[in-house]
Amino acid sequence: MKKFSMAILMAITLGFLAAPVMGEEASVEKGAKLFDDPALGGSANPTKCTDCHIGGEGLEKAGNRENLTEMINMCIQGPLKGQKLGEDSVEMNALKLYIKSL
Numbered sequence: 166m167k168k169f170s171m172a173i174l175m176a177i178t179l180g181f182l183a184a185p186v187m188g189e190e191a192s193v194e195k196g197a198k199l200f201d202d203p204a205l206g207g208s209a210n211p212t213k214c215t216d217c218h219i220g221g222e223g224l225e226k227a228g229n230r231e232n233l234t235e236m237i238n239m240c241i242q243g244p245l246k247g248q249k250l251g252e253d254s255v256e257m258n259a260l261k262l263y264i265k266s267l
């Protein structure tokens with residue numbers, strides 16, 4: 166009986182620990198959400214990527230750029246007036262996956 170409760174307790178604890186970690190994985194879907202999120206980069210103004218690149222239009226070839234990271238951060242710091250994202254952050258990787266999927 167004791168072993169059984171321990172197993173349940175462990176499962177619940179692991180579930181709690183794993184949930185936020187799993188939610189932090191970069192994906193095309195996450196990138197698409199960030200692309201439409203005015204708060205990206207801690208930005209306080211209402212501008213978001215989709216305002217200028219509607220539905221990702223015009224960025225179909227941008228996924229092949231060598232400086233894609235810099236271009237994304239340039240637009241975050243410029244029009245969004247946000248803080249640039251870490252080069253290998255989940256948010257940056259998600260945005261890159263989304264842009265490459267266009």
Ligand code: HEC
Pocket residue numbers: 200205212213214215216217218223224226227230233236237240241244245260264
């Ligand atoms: C105020 C309008 C505006 C907003 C908002 C904006 N961009 Fe841009 N973006 C531009 C312009 C202008 C260019 C340069 C011209 C071009 O290539 O379309 C550009 C270029 C880019 C490029 C390179 C395009 C290429 O041809 O290779 C990428 C990638 C990009 N933006 C991503 C983003 C992302 C991600 C966001 C949101 C964080 C964003 N942009 C928000 C205007 C904007």
